[in-house]
Amino acid sequence: MWSTLMKKDKRSVLRKLTSSERQRIFDLVEMSESSSNVKSVWGWCAIEGNQLELLYINSNTAPKPHSVSFNNLSEPALKEALAKLLTPIKAAYFRCLYLSSTSKHPTGLAFVLSVSSSKCEQQLNRLSYEISSWMTRKEMAKSIKRVRQQYQQKLLNNQIDIDSLTYNNHQLEKRMLYHLSHDSATGMLNxxxxxxxxxxxxxxxxxxxxxxxxxxxxxxxxxxxxxxxxxxxxxxxxxxxxxxxxxxxxxxxxxxxxxxxxxxxxxxxxxxxxxxxxxxxxxxxxxxxxxxxxxxxxxxxxxxxxxxxxxxxxxxxxxxxxxxxxxxxxxxxxxxxxxxxxTQADQQDQKAFNQLEHYLLQAVRNDDLILYFQPKVDIKTQKWIGAEVLLRWKHPVLGEMSNEALIHMAEQNGLIIEVGYFVLSNAMDRASEWIEFAPDFCLSINVSAKQICLPAFSNKVMALLEQYELPAHNLELELTESCLVSNFDIAKANINALEALGVKFALDDFGTGYASFNYLKKLPFSALKIDKEFLSNIIDNSQDKSIFRSITNIAKKLNKQVVVEGVETQAQHLFITNEHCDVGQGFYYAKPMPRDIFESELQKQYPLPDKFIIR
The missing domain is CATH 3.30.70.270 (Reverse transcriptase/Diguanylate cyclase domain)
Structure with a gap:
């Protein structure tokens, strides 16, 4: 939550607070709250050399300049510098305490300004929830004990203005317990x-x-x-x-x-x-x-x-x-x-899934996932013009897992971003070598909804293209309709940015969604892949034939390449040939292959100069 706040505020320097620092700021706010009927503006500063630099403040009024100098590290000098830094914010008084520090070298200050502002009041209400949500019961007890000790020590050292700060142990304890167990925005339990x-x-x-x-x-x-x-x-x-x-x-x-x-x-x-x-x-x-x-x-x-x-x-x-x-x-x-x-069955399934999830996490971290490649052929010439990248995982106990099972699990447990990046990076690395003898060979990679809806996705793909020196036209990204539903605007921005470089896009599983035709108009897809469901019974089912022909006619009118997946028989191959489809993919042409076998077969399609050897 703290990092989210800091990223949203352009005034902030991205300095991550420790757990101890968060608790100390929370304690300071609590002490200020208990002594005043008004809410507070809060924030923290870093001590760098002889400069006190403002890192964060939860006020719309940002003091300028953001830093001031001080003469020495004594408490009076630091307080004077902080008062000077926060002068633009009208406040009756402020309080501060050290953040992480040693006795001789403090590294930061937290502060609370006593002001009257309804907006600050709303922000502080949220603050209480966000900070306390990190605290366990044990941490809370330690925090209460520590605040009491600090308060008593500060009183002995005359560091707290007794007239302006009162402290009620019972009230503080009660409030901290409440914030630990309740959602402050609604009052419900958390x-x-x-x-x-x-x-x-x-x-x-x-x-x-x-x-x-x-x-x-x-x-x-x-x-x-x-x-x-x-x-x-x-x-x-x-x-x-x-x-x-x-x-x-x-x-x-x-x-x-x-x-x-x-x-x-x-x-x-x-x-x-x-x-x-x-x-x-x-x-x-x-x-x-x-x-x-x-x-x-x-x-x-x-x-x-x-x-x-x-x-x-x-x-x-x-x-x-x-x-x-x-x-x-x-x-x-x-x-x-x-x-x-x-149900009880769900409980057993969940245990198995959790174990599988653990294994997958290890596989991702250890680069144990394997890429397979299934050729895509020009229907007229039968030549390989590209390949779709598929994922496999051979576990010593569980055996081999398919691409669909792996992707589903990665989406369920939040690993899809890491898995997707692994596929993009490793596949583009291999493709950068193949284009030396097959300059127009195009690699197709499936992209998930979570990937395409990341604002930085296009930048990451561009960085990989540059890293592996892969021309953009040798990369095709396949998207299903579901990828575009969750956040269309971000997906569109990523697609347009990459398409402008020359990256191709294909609409996968075409015809299974209600809005597929609409996306063809709004987004620069160069190809559409007809879902294999339409092909499975195409020879004997007149209705499937009609739907198939309607799709291909629309694609031709829109000048889109037609890719047919799931071609398994000669009869299906002859049918899509007669329908003038462009690209075929399926067991009839070739099964998915591991890298070494695929590269060996690829050399037969594109004979290599004697001097060229694939690593």
Whole structure:
């Protein structure tokens, strides 16, 4: 959260704070809050040589200049320099303390300005949540003890103006406990608070066959991010508070409601014994409340929800119970179901998936993934004109995993960016050697939605092209329609930037999405790949033939290259030849091959000069 704040503020120098420093700033804000009825502007400075440099301040008014000099490292000199630096911000007084330092060489100062500003008040409310969310219960206890000791020492050393700063141990302890367990924007429990509440509930409702049990309902809002973009962070906070009130008004069955993330909630309930309809009925009530709509600035906002439900007879561990509900909610997202219940089979699958995830992480870190290449042929000449890059992984215990399984797992566990970069880098490295004897050979690489929607994606591809000295026209990136749905504007910017260099783009799995034709008009695709589903029954199915011909006719009118994947038989090859398609790919022509075999076959397609040897 701190790095996010700093990146958003151009005045900030990207200096990462340590955990200890974050806690010290939090303590300072707490002490200031307890002695004043107004909120505070806060920030921190670095001490470099004889310069005090402002690193961050949560105020719209940025002091200029950003640094001032001081004569020595004594406390009076540093305080005088800080006062001079912060003069443009009108404040009755300020307080400061050292950040990471030794007794002789302090390296930073944190400060709090006592001012009156509603905007600062909102920022400080968020600050309390963001800082406390890092603190464990143990860290919090240490922090309270440390603040007391520091305060007492400062009083003895006469470093605190007793008239302007009062300190109430009980109040500070109470507030820190609250911020540790609650979302300050909505007042709901946070993840820490929910786990504490579940511990109490699980102890009070022991699991006995046929008796009541605890359930966690994990609620995700499919349109949550869009709603937030429309009404803002504060608007979404208010909407969720309204949602919480409606849920508690309609049913008394909910024990706790917690905000797990910006657009995710978790609810707990005690399920009565022998009542199979209790949970489905309750979940439908919750979904109905979300759909009914909420008024925001004279307009109506609707939330679309799906829910994962986990029960305490699968686990008595509070954290695992929440995780089980979360994974059930993910299953909803994939299946399209409104409600999914976590089962014993899911538990076993999750254990296996977690183990597999661990193995994959090791494989990515150790460069154990293997690239395979499947040729793409010119249908008229049967010559290899390119290849699609596929990923394989041979695990000593699990055996070989396919490209589809690997990509799916990488997308599920957040490794898709690393895996995608591995494929791009290694494939472009090989292609840079092949073009010495096959100058027009084009390498096709699949790109995921998360990759193409990264603002820096085009720059990374450009850097790799330069690093491996690969001409842009020798690279083709394949995108599915789903890649473009999540963030079209960023995807379009990346595509346009790379296309301007000469990189080619193909729309993969064409014909399976509702908006494919629309994307052909809006984006500079040079080719479309007809999904293999249309080819599997093409010989005997007249409807598939009609759809196939319609697609190829449109492609020709738009001057797009037609690539047909999944060609497995001579009959299919003859059909696409008669339909004047351009490129074929499939087992009929060649199976995917590891690098050494592929390069050997490629040499036969493009005979090498005697002096050239592939590494």
């Amino acid at each position: 993840r820490n608070g929910l786990e504490s509440a579940l511990i109490t509930s699980l102890n009070s409702v022991p699991i006995v066959n046929g008796d009541a049990f605890i359930s966690v309902i994990f609620v995700q809002f499919t349109n949550g991010e869009r709603v937030q973009a429309r009404i803002g962070c504060d608007g979404l906070d208010d909407l969720l508070k309204d949602f919480e009130k409606k849920v508690t008004d309609v049913t008394e069955q909910i024990q706790h409601i917690a905000r797990i993330s910006t657009t995710e909630l978790a609810l707990t309930t005690v399920v009565p014994a022998m009542n199979e309809q209790y949970l489905p009925t309750l979940c439908k009530k919750i979904a109905t409340i979300a759909k009914q709509g909420f008024i925001f600035e004279d307009s109506e906002v609707h939330l679309h929800s799906y829910m994962g439900v986990a029960n305490s007879f699968h686990t008595q561990n509070e954290s695992q119970l929440i995780n089980n509900a979360f994974h059930a909610a993910l299953a909803c997202k994939e299946s399209g179901e409104l409600i999914t219940f976590f």
